[in-house]
Amino acid sequence: QQPVQSPQAVILREGEDAVINCSSSKALYSVHWYRQKHGEAPVFLMILLKGGEQKGHDKISASFNEKKQQSSLYLTASQLSYSGTYFCGTEQNAGNMLTFGGGTRLMVKP
Amino acid sequence: EAQVTQNPRYLITVTGKKLTVTCSQNMNHEYMSWYRQDPGLGLRQIYYSMNVEVTDKGDVPEGYKVSRKEKRNFPLILESPSPNQTSLYFCASSSTSGNNEQFFGPGTRLTVL
Numbered sequence: 357q358q359p360v361q362s363p364q365a366v367i368l369r370e371g372e373d374a375v376i377n378c379s380s381s382k383a384l385y386s387v388h389w390y391r392q393k394h395g396e397a398p399v400f401l402m403i404l405l406k407g408g409e410q411k412g413h414d415k416i417s418a419s420f421n422e423k424k425q426q427s428s429l430y431l432t433a434s435q436l437s438y439s440g441t442y443f444c445g446t447e448q449n450a451g452n453m454l455t456f457g458g459g460t461r462l463m464v465k466p
Numbered sequence: 467e468a469q470v471t472q473n474p475r476y477l478i479t480v481t482g483k484k485l486t487v488t489c490s491q492n493m494n495h496e497y498m499s500w501y502r503q504d505p506g507l508g509l510r511q512i513y514y515s516m517n518v519e520v521t522d523k524g525d526v527p528e529g530y531k532v533s534r535k536e537k538r539n540f541p542l543i544l545e546s547p548s549p550n551q552t553s554l555y556f557c558a559s560s561s562t563s564g565n566n567e568q569f570f571g572p573g574t575r576l577t578v579l
Contacts, residue, residue: 397570458508
């Protein structure tokens, strides 16, 4: 079953912050985050494992609440280059197939 | 350069005409999979393969076939394409010994008339 992402779309001004949520009805082993620019393939951002700590690089970070089966992606001081569609992917067990959410379309305006 | 390649990148065909989309990776990855991407539905897995000669159905396998005779190649076969298979298709690979980070190919845009 697909994880549910919210919001479906968000428009920001440069420098603003955003949070994208990913929720699953099943127990999870890991949550992946990917970003897809228009006309391109999805690109891996980070993975959060059960029992692991919050991850981040640059001004993009994420958390994983195992009890709630939820993950959140935090984009701080957004840049134009952050525009794209963000997908979460969930694994129920290590090495299992990845199930992706429906995506969140993010647009950053000058 | 480490990469996943797909061919063709664009294809327009007619209902019922068998076609194959090729996928190849040069990273010696064990795990390969096919996804289709449709507006509002995200990426849905069609088939995946944990290793050579091992394939399994994903969420939307109907109307598709795959084979994994070599580690590097994972072709997607549409025996009798129909208009509802018009979509953007991505092949992906990952290492089972790593964190399962998926490396995606550039995509194949298929239109079935």
